[in-house]
Amino acid sequence: MKRFFARNAPAYVFLLPWLVGFFLLALGPILASLYLSFTRYDMVSDPRWIGLGNYEYMFTRDRRFWKALDVTFTYVVLAVPARLIVALGVAMLLDRGLRTIGLYRAIFYLPSLLGASIAIAILWRQLFAEDGVVNQVLALVGIQGAAWITDPDTSLYTLVILAMWQFGSPMLIFLAGLRGIPRDLYEAAEIDGTPRWRQFTRITLPLLAPVIFFNLVLQTIEAFKTFSSAFIISNGTGAPADSLLFYTVYLFNEAFKFFRMGYASALAWVLLVIIAIFTAIAFFTSKYWVHYENERD
Amino acid sequence: MTKLRRRALLGAIGAATAAAAFPMPVIAADRSIRHYWWGNPERDKRTFAVIDTFQKKNPGIEVSGETIGWGDYWTKMATQTAGRNMADLVQMDYRFLFEYVHRGALKPLDEFAGKNLMIADFDQGPLDGGKVDGKLYALNIGSNSQVMVHNTRAFQEASVDVDLINWTWDDFSKACEAITSKSGGKMKGSDDLSLMIEAFEAWVRQNGREFYGPDGKVTATAKDVSGWWQFWADLRKADVVRDKNKTVILDPPIAESGVPVGDTAMSHFWSNQLVGIQAVSKDKIGAAMIPHKPGGKPGQFIKPSMFLSLTRDAKDTETAIAYMNAWVNDPEITSILGLERGIPCSPKVRAALAPKLTEVEKLSVDYFDAIQSKVGPLPLPAPKGAGEVRDAFMRTGTDVVLGKMEVAEAAGMFIQDAQDIVDRAQ
Numbered sequence: 057m058k059r060f061f062a063r064n065a066p067a068y069v070f071l072l073p074w075l076v077g078f079f080l081l082a083l084g085p086i087l088a089s090l091y092l093s094f095t096r097y098d099m100v101s102d103p104r105w106i107g108l109g110n111y112e113y114m115f116t117r118d119r120r121f122w123k124a125l126d127v128t129f130t131y132v133v134l135a136v137p138a139r140l141i142v143a144l145g146v147a148m149l150l151d152r153g154l155r156t157i158g159l160y161r162a163i164f165y166l167p168s169l170l171g172a173s174i175a176i177a178i179l180w181r182q183l184f185a186e187d188g189v190v191n192q193v194l195a196l197v198g199i200q201g202a203a204w205i206t207d208p209d210t211s212l213y214t215l216v217i218l219a220m221w222q223f224g225s226p227m228l229i230f231l232a233g234l235r236g237i238p239r240d241l242y243e244a245a246e247i248d249g250t251p252r253w254r255q256f257t258r259i260t261l262p263l264l265a266p267v268i269f270f271n272l273v274l275q276t277i278e279a280f281k282t283f284s285s286a287f288i289i290s291n292g293t294g295a296p297a298d299s300l301l302f303y304t305v306y307l308f309n310e311a312f313k314f315f316r317m318g319y320a321s322a323l324a325w326v327l328l329v330i331i332a333i334f335t336a337i338a339f340f341t342s343k344y345w346v347h348y349e350n351e352r353d
Numbered sequence: 354m355t356k357l358r359r360r361a362l363l364g365a366i367g368a369a370t371a372a373a374a375f376p377m378p379v380i381a382a383d384r385s386i387r388h389y390w391w392g393n394p395e396r397d398k399r400t401f402a403v404i405d406t407f408q409k410k411n412p413g414i415e416v417s418g419e420t421i422g423w424g425d426y427w428t429k430m431a432t433q434t435a436g437r438n439m440a441d442l443v444q445m446d447y448r449f450l451f452e453y454v455h456r457g458a459l460k461p462l463d464e465f466a467g468k469n470l471m472i473a474d475f476d477q478g479p480l481d482g483g484k485v486d487g488k489l490y491a492l493n494i495g496s497n498s499q500v501m502v503h504n505t506r507a508f509q510e511a512s513v514d515v516d517l518i519n520w521t522w523d524d525f526s527k528a529c530e531a532i533t534s535k536s537g538g539k540m541k542g543s544d545d546l547s548l549m550i551e552a553f554e555a556w557v558r559q560n561g562r563e564f565y566g567p568d569g570k571v572t573a574t575a576k577d578v579s580g581w582w583q584f585w586a587d588l589r590k591a592d593v594v595r596d597k598n599k600t601v602i603l604d605p606p607i608a609e610s611g612v613p614v615g616d617t618a619m620s621h622f623w624s625n626q627l628v629g630i631q632a633v634s635k636d637k638i639g640a641a642m643i644p645h646k647p648g649g650k651p652g653q654f655i656k657p658s659m660f661l662s663l664t665r666d667a668k669d670t671e672t673a674i675a676y677m678n679a680w681v682n683d684p685e686i687t688s689i690l691g692l693e694r695g696i697p698c699s700p701k702v703r704a705a706l707a708p709k710l711t712e713v714e715k716l717s718v719d720y721f722d723a724i725q726s727k728v729g730p731l732p733l734p735a736p737k738g739a740g741e742v743r744d745a746f747m748r749t750g751t752d753v754v755l756g757k758m759e760v761a762e763a764a765g766m767f768i769q770d771a772q773d774i775v776d777r778a779q
Contacts, residue, residue: 098456099434099435100434100456100457100458101456101457186598186599203598206598206599206601206602207598207755208751208752208755208757291424291603291604292424292425292428293603293744293747293748294748295601295603295747295748295751296601296751296755297601297748297749297751297752297755297757298748311435312428312431312432312435313427313428313431313740313741314738314740314741314778315431315434315435315456317435
């Protein structure tokens, strides 16, 4: 025991800032929110224990909760595959040993760095406004554009497009994965006269499966947590007509606009469970489609 | 390592010497307060000028101003309330006053009145609007009422000649048609007020009811709501109001309303906003009342529009009250403020302002005088949850405006939702 401390003390000293941060700023509030989710708490008066009241209201009476789930799931189902496909496409284009690859990598990664920022969301709102750039370009080719953002039928798709555009980080991971595929496999396929498409489905995809899996899980979690872009584009309310009522936007409104901290905490825990379930599904199904190179079967 | 330590030591000694050599007040103001308000460019300009003036007159006090548009104001305020980080003084609205008082976020002002807050000679009516449960929680810094702002040039060109104080909804529809057809459809008659709950509340009062009853129940009926939404649906069908895609943009900045942009000849505002709207409009604007119902009750009322409230988080209440007092009494400051926030409730201030009024300020005073006999009594403060009901009205209204829901169905749903929201908030 003594030796253990003597050996590891310096490590723990260096870890201290992180440990303090984790316990004080992350774990503490997380546990507090679990407690609060069983209370009615308006942040001014003391929380009042109401048992499962919040959860009961959520599942049986709260129409907006289901609407928020609907919006969020639709978004996840559309945005995640869209982003992954774009990311993989771009990664394959870049995986050709160009000399200027570093430059391109940086350029394509840029939108992801900017994407989370408020400025991009505001820019997006202007691009897709009724008299915005998108409609002006469409007008040039004679198409009458819609009011993309203010029409509940199309508003969500503008956010899906935004998500597609922010393909940078999965693209980098794909690129690294592509680099890891042995070239001789492709050479062998070339010699056998295998068409490009079959090379892709028979070599690239299977060998890339672990990376695809990793990206899928990460991006799904990311998509469930989408907040700032939806918040900005919907003016913070989920408008128009709740078509942009992302789960997190709803949660934020309940907490910070209507002072229902207890209810918002319950919403947060339900989101956690939902994300956990989806991640679990991904892991359980992965054994049927993800194969690791060092596996021998 | 040693080098670094020596440098740090030297630095510390240096700082200590400097601090000893120069006494503190030169470096920093010893008292500071924060003032938070919702605004527009014109209001912000005036308010920061007030802050400068106040600081000049009171060396040693530092006032920091924080401003944001109405749309985001309450979200930010709620966040600050939650974080126990409210500004010392906040601008308060009648709709939200009850809610914040009942959450314990505001401090009563009664103990300061007569001592360092000189409000004894103020008009009692407007002053009482800031009282909750008999205590003064909010100091009136201007009264106003709703107004249909109109473009006088468009009215002239379409020869709309109607008494704009006593007109009816029927007159209004006809004016919309005349203006739209005169401009060949380029300028529509009016903004579509389907989502404007404040205007709808006037409609409910015209029907002889309040939106909220004394026990916090929703007393407006589904029929009131469907009547309102149907009225605007008919105007949309006639194509004499603003495009629906603009209508569903919630709480836009005033410069993006129909009249300033030139899309329409009429927009709905509060009378204190006349100054701000004229500043961003090309044509000369005029002021009309919300149209009446023939034989109906008065819909509008004189609203204590803006208040200044002292918050729970204010540390230096004495300084905050001194600032508050200067706001409503100091001649130099009140003349900077003018009528931009509404009509002041101090007779002295009003008298001092009268000779120096600009054209648009005169318009707002004249309008205010003209409607005095046409308005109803001040309704009770809205119950807790009223802010959320406002969101629900806009949300359901959006579905109606975009034709995704039938008027009658949506109206029934909204009334049900509104009651649920209020019940849940208690």
